[in-house]
């Protein structure tokens with residue numbers, strides 16, 4: 001069995017990556033034999049959907065598949081065959097990161113039927129979404145982030161399965177706040193959150209991984 005964590009952060013050792021790694025540990029705690037892999041989207045030169053519609057051509061050779069030939073194509077093919085996928089993205093300007101959006105376009109669009117009936121057979125693997133952000137839980141609701149996350153998840157649900165989710169707020173952004181102009185943040189408070197709340201977030205990510213593994217067995 002194969003499971004993927006998709007890292008939509010350009011950073012490979014920070015909050016999003018750590019949470020994703022924990023979720024993969026959660027999978028392996030249930031399925032020790034399972035193969036798990038984190039894909040760092042910012043390591044791969046790729047673009048989003050180029051709107052060629054080859055995936056929608058009547059009697060087309062590539063119907064229901066992304067025809068876009070690039071370094072990402074073989075990786076995408078593997079991900080679409082996975083037994084479970086966990087997506088992780090920081091919030092950038094009130095949305096997912098650019099590369100996560102590019103990924104979702106390529107991951108979802110070939111399977112989105114432009115028809116009132118199902119036209120593409122594909123794997124409906126269990127999914128989870130982990131979002132990290134600077135703002136507090138209250139601010140994220142006020143700013144409509146949850147509505148945005150719901151929107152992405154409802155598209156994913158329509159194509160694959162209903163994702164589990166984890167919202168991680170007030171993340172620790174810099175290793176050393178004193179080196180950056182960042183007086184709108186209270187470093188002490190962030191450090192406290194890092195020590196007290198982030199370990200709980202990691203635990204939740206681990207549980208999400210366990211759930212994905214269990215769902216993959218059904």
Ligand SMILES: Cc1cc2nc3c(=O)[nH]c(=O)nc-3n(C[C@H](O)[C@H](O)[C@H](O)COP(=O)(O)O)c2cc1C
Nearest residue numbers: 009014015016090091092093094132133134135171
């Ligand atoms: C370009 C950029 C834009 C950002 N925009 C937002 C934002 O709109 N809302 C927010 O809450 N955090 C925002 N952040 C903060 C990140 O979402 C947050 O620090 C996140 O946890 C980073 O994840 P990472 O440490 O795994 O890279 C932004 C960060 C960057 C670099």
